[in-house]
Amino acid sequence: MIITADRIHDGEKWLPLQTAIEIADDGTITNIYHNGHPEAEYITGVLTPGxxxxxxxxxxxxxxxxxxxxxxxxxxxxxxxxxxxxxxxxxxxxxxxxxxxxxxxxxxxxxxxxxxxxxxxxxxxxxxxxxxxxxxxxxxxxxxxxxxxxxxxxxxxxxxxxxxxxxxxxxxxxxxxxxxxxxxxxxxxxxxxxxxxxxxxxxxxxxxxxxxxxxxxxxxxxxxxxxxxxxxxxxxxxxxxxxxxxxxxxxxxxxxxxxxxxxxxxxxxxxxxxxxxxxxxxxxxxxxxxxxxxxxxxxxxxxxxxxxxxxxxxxxxxxxxxxxxxxxxxxxxxxxxxxxxxxxxxxxxxxxxxxxxxGSIAIGKKPSIVQILDLDSTPLAKRVV
Ligand SMILES: [Zn+2]
The missing domain is CATH 3.20.20.140 (Metal-dependent hydrolases)
Incomplete structure (x- = not known):
């Protein structure tokens, strides 16, 4: 699957807006598109590694x-x-x-x-x-x-x-x-x-x-x-x-x-x-x-x-x-x-x-991906991968 979100943190820093991540069925990150991807599924909030x-x-x-x-x-x-x-x-x-x-x-x-x-x-x-x-x-x-x-x-x-x-x-x-x-x-x-x-x-x-x-x-x-x-x-x-x-x-x-x-x-x-x-x-x-x-x-x-x-x-x-x-x-x-x-x-x-x-979103790693909703008020984590 290919996903994007309002903001993506790669474990060290915020990635540029529009960045999309491609993840294989076993959870391995296979690609990172810094200029976005037309098939990316949009996820509300923040994405981070597990x-x-x-x-x-x-x-x-x-x-x-x-x-x-x-x-x-x-x-x-x-x-x-x-x-x-x-x-x-x-x-x-x-x-x-x-x-x-x-x-x-x-x-x-x-x-x-x-x-x-x-x-x-x-x-x-x-x-x-x-x-x-x-x-x-x-x-x-x-x-x-x-x-x-x-x-x-x-x-x-x-x-x-x-x-x-x-x-x-x-x-x-x-x-x-x-x-x-x-x-x-x-x-x-x-x-x-x-x-x-x-x-x-x-x-x-x-x-x-x-x-x-x-x-x-x-x-x-x-x-x-x-x-x-x-x-x-x-x-x-x-x-x-x-x-x-x-x-x-x-x-x-x-x-x-x-x-x-x-x-x-x-x-x-x-x-x-x-x-x-x-x-x-x-x-x-x-x-x-x-x-x-x-x-x-x-x-x-x-x-x-x-x-x-x-x-x-x-x-x-x-x-x-x-x-x-x-x-x-x-x-x-x-x-x-x-x-x-x-x-x-x-x-x-x-x-x-x-x-x-x-610990980081990088090609070849299997960090799990977590969605964070309401980061600036009452943050809530949900597992995506
Ligand atoms: Zn203790």
Missing amino acids: FVNVHCHMELSHMKGVIPEHTGLIPFLQGVMFRRNDFTEEQKINARHEAYETMWQNGIVAVGDIANGTDTLDLRSKEKMHVHTFVECIGFSDTTAPQRFEYSRGVYDQFAAQHSTHVKLKQSIVPHAPYSVSKALFKLIDRHEPSEIISIHNQETPAEDQFYIDKTGAVNDLLDSLKIDASFFEPSGKSSLKTYIEWLNPHRPVVFIHNTCTGIEDLHKVQAHQYNSYWCLCPNANLYIENRLPDVPMLMAEGADICIGTDSLSSNHQLSVLAEIATLKKHFPQIEWETLLQWATSNGAMVLNMQDEI
Whole structure:
């Protein structure tokens, strides 16, 4: 088919008016006509490549609405940990399958998905969306680091054994967050498959830096409630990010998630240390949990590579990349849609290393095509291809 629209975004920029795209039956883009095409079918609104959701937790989909808004991160995490198993297996399965299908309907073509166990193997076998599974490793005691790592490696191996001829299935073992992973565990994770990207929940709450600077604050409450003895932990006197970045191999690609409290010095430290760093924004989850947003203008001014995530249904009302960038537009109206759509598509594809197939409208690629209606009021995404 050949289609055109009011505006077409190719993943990086707006294409000239009149541009028409030819798409084969299997979804591959076979031609781009910059001066239009007489047989092109006109579609109202905006066309973009399929969205990339860099950060999600499909395994937590059954937690929708369970934790109230604006509790702050530490009570939120306690709520998730103590209540995530108050559900039947059937409730969990139904909720995550529904979440997967909704993301697909919302125009998402690839997802970076956190997994603590193997619950989401069944979702990857649906083979609609490309999936990079971030197998999350948690363990704050140095002494248990080898056991915690071995558990995660067992989970990783089950994901790695899964193959598809239709979609990309990738995986890596990743640290959960600076306050839940010891230095010893960071190092074990970092040595595993060092070319694969890792993600980390970064500076989502002021309590995280506070704990690293002088070991005070609400992280202690979290560790106490989990009966974790943190007596071995010595504060560095620096922010969490400035501390743990030195534990990572500079060649390891890293995507930092949330960054609600990240400052310019943190960013500069990462840029000086890491060859490839990416900054994933999940604004609706930040508003849900902490009711604050990252310093997005600073990240942009300093040349950070930004991408978008939805986080989970435990901390969000929906799983929609478009809803995330609409929130950014509302709070930072100076950011152009051209830029926001790039974060939502080609930047995410680059982070998940899937840019050879998705994230941009280019001949030979198979990005899926999404229609956006009412971009400037209440944007709504519909899948076209
Ligand atoms: Zn998360």
